[in-house]
Amino acid sequence: MLRLLLSLLVCLSAVTAQDRYERLMRDILIFDAHIDTPRYFVDEGYRLADEHGYYELDIPRMKKGKLGAVLFGIYAQPGDYAPQLWLPRSIECLEALHREIKTNRADMEFAWSATDIERIHKSGKLAALASLEGGHLIADSTRVLGAFHRLGIRYMTLAHFKTNNFADSMTDVEVHNGLSTFGKDLVREMNRIGMMVDVSHISDKAVLDAVETSKAPVLASHSSVKAISPIARNMPDEVIKAVARKGGVICINFHAGYLDPKAYDVYMKNRPARDQEIKEVLAMRANDPSKWELVRGIQRKYYAQMPKVSYKVLLQHIDHIAKIAGPDHVALGSDFDGVSGMVPVGMEDVSKYPVLVKGLMEMGYNDTDIRKIMGLNIVRVLRAAEEAAEK
Numbered sequence: 001m002l003r004l005l006l007s008l009l010v011c012l013s014a015v016t017a018q019d020r021y022e023r024l025m026r027d028i029l030i031f032d033a034h035i036d037t038p039r040y041f042v043d044e045g046y047r048l049a050d051e052h053g054y055y056e057l058d059i060p061r062m063k064k065g066k067l068g069a070v071l072f073g074i075y076a077q078p079g080d081y082a083p084q085l086w087l088p089r090s091i092e093c094l095e096a097l098h099r100e101i102k103t104n105r106a107d108m109e110f111a112w113s114a115t116d117i118e119r120i121h122k123s124g125k126l127a128a129l130a131s132l133e134g135g136h137l138i139a140d141s142t143r144v145l146g147a148f149h150r151l152g153i154r155y156m157t158l159a160h161f162k163t164n165n166f167a168d169s170m171t172d173v174e175v176h177n178g179l180s181t182f183g184k185d186l187v188r189e190m191n192r193i194g195m196m197v198d199v200s201h202i203s204d205k206a207v208l209d210a211v212e213t214s215k216a217p218v219l220a221s222h223s224s225v226k227a228i229s230p231i232a233r234n235m236p237d238e239v240i241k242a243v244a245r246k247g248g249v250i251c252i253n254f255h256a257g258y259l260d261p262k263a264y265d266v267y268m269k270n271r272p273a274r275d276q277e278i279k280e281v282l283a284m285r286a287n288d289p290s291k292w293e294l295v296r297g298i299q300r301k302y303y304a305q306m307p308k309v310s311y312k313v314l315l316q317h318i319d320h321i322a323k324i325a326g327p328d329h330v331a332l333g334s335d336f337d338g339v340s341g342m343v344p345v346g347m348e349d350v351s352k353y354p355v356l357v358k359g360l361m362e363m364g365y366n367d368t369d370i371r372k373i374m375g376l377n378i379v380r381v382l383r384a385a386e387e388a389a390e391k
């Protein structure tokens with residue numbers, strides 16, 4: 001009798017869990033703060049309307065994953081492009097993004113504000129936003145920054161992989177001891193125009209300077225947890241807590257090499273050989289469009305040598321921040337299409353976000369917190385940046 005009762009209870013809770021999941025999925029806003037697809041529009045004629053067996057975002061997979069909003073990353077890596085190309089390359093990618101959204105207007109719409117995101121999400125389309133990765137892209141001019149804001153850029157990462165005139169990068173030499181005076185002025189200017197300040201990629205001291213200088217909460221658009229995976233690109237607990245104290249949010253990066261230090265070791269050991277092979281293919285086949293498939297083949301070969309990292313590790317990173325800083329201060333910033341295919345198992349592309357909803361439910365999170373983590377925390381920080389702007 002007891003056994004019967006127990007199995008009945010198990011059955012019942014499975015039914016209610018499935019009901020709860022379906023209810024959540026009906027209108028949850030899933031928002032990713034960092035996806036790097038736009039350069040593929042420019043370089044490879046990649047089209048969002050088609051379903052692909054490579055890269056991580058297109059409309060058919062986005063629909064499967066119930067993705068509701070994306071901050072698309074615009075960038076030109078300082079090491080990959082000559083300085084005179086940083087600005088034109090960024091504008092080219094941003095223009096390509098706007099055109100791609102217009103072409104697919106039945107499925108997506110450009111969002112200029114937090115209120116836009118909510119309206120577009122309600123209409124059943126994807127809200128697409130744009131961001132700029134690295135202060136080196138604005139030619140050291142706050143007017144260029146202002147122009148980018150008018151073109152739709154809603155956050156700028158203060159520095160990318162290299163230290164610039166504004167901020168020390170966490171993967172380069174420290175020359176400013178955090179933010180320079182110019183960098184602090186830049187943060188104030190971003191507050192004035194209502195652009196979010198992104199503190200991913202910059203040194204710990206630079207993050208603390210940005211938090212102290214900024215009137216509005218800041219965002220780390222794609223950063224994971226150093227206490228779990230002690231590598232340079234991840235954020236230590238005291239910095240996470242400082243971002244949270246000011247109302248900000250840390251969006252977890254899905255890069256398998258960032259989530260797991262063992263995967264990182266293999267990635268770093270292989271990177272010089274991988275990059276050399278890619279460079280040779282690109283040089284030898286400059287005018288051959290098949291070169292991109294060859295590049296992906298090289299990326300796949302090296303990815304296969306990395307230890308497999310489950311999407312459950314990603315959930316641990318989320319849980320860590322929720323535990324030390326609160327569920328209001330963690331969100332998603334996959335870095336999809338910017339991680340050279342090094343994705344976690346079970347979270348291979350944008351069709352997979354629902355497994356995170358299920359995972360958070362299993363970990364005991366309530367619906368309100370799941371909604372915040374899956375998207376609303378980023379909307380809150382964007383709205384706060386808008387409210388801090390000079391009227």
Ligand SMILES: [Zn+2]
Nearest residue numbers: 133201222338
């Ligand atoms: Zn990045």
